[in-house]
Ligand SMILES: Nc1ncnc2c1ncn2[C@@H]1O[C@H](COP(=O)(O)OP(=O)(O)O)[C@@H](O)[C@H]1O
C-alpha cells in the first residue's frame with residue numbers, strides 16, 4: 462500500500478470536521494500510487510480523498526491546489542480542494558502538508574479504445590485553454606533542469622548501451638530546448654503526468670482528471686506527448702497505435718488548433734515525454750524511499766518507447 466505516513470482516524474476526523482465536511486465515517490488507505498500517501502475518506506457530506514504530500518513542500522503545493530480549484534471553477538472535471546472557514550486549502554496532518562479533495566466517480570480505463578482517447582484529447586485541450594487565465598507560475602519540476610541533475614545519479618545503474626542512450630538523448634533535448642522553434646511553442650499550466658491511471662471514466666464517459674502533483678508551466682505539446690505515449694501506445698512493441706493516436710489528436714485539434722511549430726516538433730516532444738518517464742522510473746527503482754508496500758514501475762517500458770520514438774518519428778496529419 463502506498464501509505465508512507467499512517468494517519469490516525471481521530472486526526473483525519475478533526476481535519477474533515479474543520480473543513481465543514483461533517484463527521485468522518487470511514488478512512489481507508491489507498492493501495493495504488495507511488496508518490497503520496499492517499500486515503501479515501503467518507504464523511505457525512507460525501508466521498509473525499511485525503512492526501513499527505515511526501516516530497517512536495519508548503520512552497521510548491523499552492524500552485525497545484527489552486528490550479529485544481531481554478532480548473533474546477535472553469536468547468537474542467539477535476540477534484541476540487543476543500544477549504545476551511547478562512548479559505549485555506551493547504552492543511553497539515555501528521556507533520557506533513559495535506560489536502561482534502563473531491564473523490565471522482567468511476568474507475569480507470571486501463572485498456573482504452575479510440576472513444577476513450579478522443580475524450581481525453583478533447584478534455585486536455587479544454588484544460589489547456591482554461592489554464593490560460595491561471596495566474597500562478599511554477600515550472601515543470603520534472604523538466605530539463607531535473608533531467609540534467611538526475612542523469613548522473615542513475616547512470617551508475619545502467620548498462621553501457623543504456624548510458625549512451627541516456628546521454629545522447631539528454632544532449633538532443635538540451636539542443637531542442639535552446640532552439641527558436643521550441644521557444645515559440647505555446648505553453649501554460651500542464652498536467653504533465655496524465656496517464657491512464659490519472660483519469661476516471663464511468664462506463665465510457667470521462668468523469669475527470671486527477672493527480673495534478675507533477676503539474677507545472679511547460680509546453681502544451683509536452684503534455685500531449687506524455688498522453689500519446691501512454692494512452693495510444695501499443696504496450697507490447699512501444700509503437701503508437703495509429704487509430705488511437707489520430708483519434709486523440711483530432712479531438713484535441715478540434716478544441717484547440719495545433720500550430721505548425723507543434724506539428725513539426727511532435728517527434729522531438731514524444732522523445733522528451735518518453736525520456737522524462739524513463740528517467741523518473743530509473744530514479745524510483747534505484748533510489749527508493751520507504752513505504753509499507755511500494756511497487757516501482759518498470760523503466761524498461763519507457764526505454765523501449767524512447768528507442769521507438771527515435772527510430773520511427775511519429776507525425777500527426779490532419
Ligand atoms: N480525487 C480522486 N478521486 C478518486 N480517486 C482518487 C482520487 N485521487 C486519488 N484517487 C485514487 O487513489 C489512487 C492513487 O492516487 P495517485 O494520485 O495516483 O497517487 P500518487 O500521487 O501517490 O501516485 C488512484 O489510482 C485513484 O484510485
Ligand SMILES: N[C@@H](CCOP(=O)(O)O)C(=O)O
Pocket residue numbers: 494495496654656658659672738741742758
Ligand atoms: N505516471 C508515472 C508515475 C507517477 O505516479 P502516479 O501514480 O502519481 O501517476 C509513471 O508511470 O512512471
